[in-house]
Amino acid sequence: MTYEILTGLIGFAFVTSITPGPNNLMLMASGANFGFMRTIPHMLGIGIGFTVMVALVGFGLMQIFDLVPYSYEALTAASILYLLWLAWKFANAGEPETQGASANPMNFLQAAAFQWVNPKAWYMALSAITLYAPTRDITAVLLVALAFGAVNLPCVSSWTVLGQQMRRFLTNSVRLRLFNWTMALLLLASALPALFG
Numbered sequence: 001m002t003y004e005i006l007t008g009l010i011g012f013a014f015v016t017s018i019t020p021g022p023n024n025l026m027l028m029a030s031g032a033n034f035g036f037m038r039t040i041p042h043m044l045g046i047g048i049g050f051t052v053m054v055a056l057v058g059f060g061l062m063q064i065f066d067l068v069p070y071s072y073e074a075l076t077a078a079s080i081l082y083l084l085w086l087a088w089k090f091a092n093a094g095e096p097e098t099q100g101a102s103a104n105p106m107n108f109l110q111a112a113a114f115q116w117v118n119p120k121a122w123y124m125a126l127s128a129i130t131l132y133a134p135t136r137d138i139t140a141v142l143l144v145a146l147a148f149g150a151v152n153l154p155c156v157s158s159w160t161v162l163g164q165q166m167r168r169f170l171t172n173s174v175r176l177r178l179f180n181w182t183m184a185l186l187l188l189a190s191a192l193p194a195l196f197g
Contacts, residue, residue: 001132001143009132013148016127017155021120022083022187023050024159026106029090029183031163032170034105039160045111046156050125051149053115057125058133058141079117083187091184124148 001009018024023046030039065072106114115121128148133140170176 001140005132006143006147009128009144009147010151012128012131013151014155016120016124017148017152018158020186022086022118023111023114023121023156025183025187026086027156027159028163028166029180030105031160032166032179033103033163033176035167036160036164038105039163041108042106042111043153043156043160045106045108046115047149047153048108049112049115050121050152051145052112053121054125054128054148055141055145058129058136058144059138062126062129062136075117075122076119079119079122082117083119087184087187090187091181 027039027042027046030042128144129136129141133144166179170179
């Protein structure tokens with residue numbers, strides 16, 4: 001991989017990782033509701049889970065979509081249904097203190113597993129492999145995955161910090177409820193490109 005291609009890959013990883021999407025919106029909501037420290041497992045689950053996903057996509061999962069034409073549409077439908085459920089959970093979330101033990105941020109395994117039903121994650125992984133590892137040889141695929149691993153975690157962490165900073169504004173239940181409803185609507189909006197793309 002040439003220096004120019006590597007620079008392009010890092011730029012692609014940065015832009016796709018820092019822009020709004022289901023992961024970043026959920027991290028902002030988690031930062032606002034639970035704070036930075038309690039959201040660390042969620043952030044690590046995204047960073048590591050997505051890196052593994054990119055590698056597995058490069059090592060052969062893309063071929064499934066070629067062999068089974070409707071598998072991508074089925075995955076898209078499942079992803080959108082899951083995002084609808086998450087949006088409903090966001091919209092109906094109360095203050096963490098009033099929810100007791102049931103109020104917990106997403107854990108590492110949940111966040112890693114979420115990558116497999118996240119439409120934006122699929123777009124990012126498929127596009128990255130297609131553009132930067134078209135031959136799908138082991139070295140190229142691992143380089144793409146590692147580039148995303150290095151760039152993704154700082155990007156998603158910035159959304160958690162943003163959410164945490166918003167806690168100062170979300171000091172009463174009305175503002176918190178409005179914030180949670182806004183996050184739910186934005187999460188639904190993030191699914192629109194997958195639905196109409």
